[in-house]
Amino acid sequence: MSDRLSGLFFFLLAAGYVWLSAGYTAGFGDPLGPAIFPRVIGIPAVILGLSLLIWPRHDAVWAGRAGLLRQAAAITILLGYALLLEPFGFVPATFSAILGLGLLMGAPPLRGLLMAALAAPGLYLLFDRLMGLPLPLIGSWFG
């Protein structure tokens, strides 16, 4: 089933990709133009996607309910970390992310808290102060 779905996905993606390439035109001087290369790679992808849809071979085994929930939570944390790094500043955002991910991976709460409380300022000191990478200490919301 998973092969059929990925085949369908690739088929639609590549078809859309080739279709969009028609809009890319340029003037003279370039025998190839910006549209040909996308077709050179898009058309085989359409065919391969279709073949995967028709002749699937492999079926993915996904994690159980608990595993999928953990993964969804991790993705939320990763997105939140990306969005909040600037507003929160490096240390608070990193503290939250390390704590959240640590707990997801089964850290005992107190030790996970300790780890995050040490690691977030520690990374800041190591990379910003010691090695000179500019990181936002306090975010725009607080500063």
Place this chain on the structure above:
Amino acid sequence: MDILSLLWDGFAVAALPINLVLIVAGCFAGTLIGALPGLGPVNGVAILIPLTFAFGLDATSSMILLSAVYYGCMYGGRISAILLNIPGDEPAIMTTLDGYPMARKGQAADALAISGVASFIGATLATIGLTLFAPMLAKAAIYFGPADYFALYVMAFATIGGISGSDPRKTLLAALLGLMLGTVGLDPSTGVARYTFGSFNLYDGFDPIVALVGLFALSEILFFLEEKAHGGGLVPPGRVFPRLTRVKEGIGASLRGSVIGFIAGILPGAGASLGAVMSYSFEKRLSDKGTFGDGDPRGVAAPEAGNNAASGGALIPMLTLGVPGSGTTAVMLAMLISLNIQPGPLLFERSPDLVWGLVAALYLANFVLLILNLPLIGLFTRVLGLPAWGLMPLVVAISYLGVYAITHAAFDLLVMVGFGILGFVLRKLDFSLVPVVLGLLLGMDMENNLRRALSISGGDFTILLQSPIANVIYLLTAGFLVLSLWLSRRGSAIPSRLETPGD
């Protein structure tokens, strides 16, 4: 000797204080990353690349650091393979077969010493091979024209997934997906914005560095959350000092394993895992008297020498042709291209400092690694007791700060997470990630060379088949494909875990 004087100059570069520091740091970090189950050379190198940019290291120093990490991982992978029966990285899978039984018999110290010496022999012989063969290949490759380069890229894509992927259609699709992602942004020769959907953030396209940190570091985190409990019982090292007689038993197997591993490393798309598998099975056929799988020292020495030699061999096609021989070298290629250094035959003419400095650094790295992995081995066995919940979140934080430090844009962090999710889903669906990275990396050059070739011919596509060099490359490609099909038939003994992101 021409090579010797070049190598001498290389040692002058490698012996600069900054480079010496990087060699030691890289060897240490590499052994650590290799030893930790779940993190392998690709992840380690991917996490470090943004940092090398952020610190403004030049290309030579960056390559020295990353290669030291790469070599270090090959040494480190064996530690958890022997003590935990969990390979620290993929190429170490074969080491579990005889290494863990040895450890259970109370010979862990012997096994670690044998494999440490085997790693040293493999890596050193491969570095000697690199010194001798790379310049020869580079000399031949200097006559390449645009059509030949196009053929070379076709070879890179056709062969990279040869052995790793289960379904060749998926390898091709993964490469095409990478190529498609690579066309996003302003077209370099006409300035037309392609597939940007009006977002100015996409005008520069996807930064391969951001993409590969997401693909290799973040997807690993999602994978890790799949099964909760990792790790088993740590076998106590038993006696503290290895016995010299046991170490000697592994020497012959190490030498044979090195040669096989080196050849596997040079073949595009084969890499260190295959090197280890081939060395082990050859040694087993040669000298098994019922002791293999039951703690035979030769069964520990052969695959370790094999995977270390393969990682040295894999650097040859990467440096001389710009075609990586393994996943990790593909990631290193990304870094060189991002630093505006085009690996390939001209690299040896234009940047002899880089090439020979790197080669000399590899010799030094081997000695550092030998010291780290024999007398100081206790340091790393202690690290294995650390919990994953303490280490994995740090990997995430370092990935974020590295990417943020080079781009200063929250948008790129989101792109990185997006690639992380993509990488996870693709791996679950049995697509390998290395072709995606290659596509993203080489796409623009592939298109440029195609355009250059066609503007020479005035739009006639037959120019692609007129050059004798290109035809030889297409023939070689076909040969490699047949060879890898043959190997994958025979290599059905390879555990299915090998289908993770390459080495």
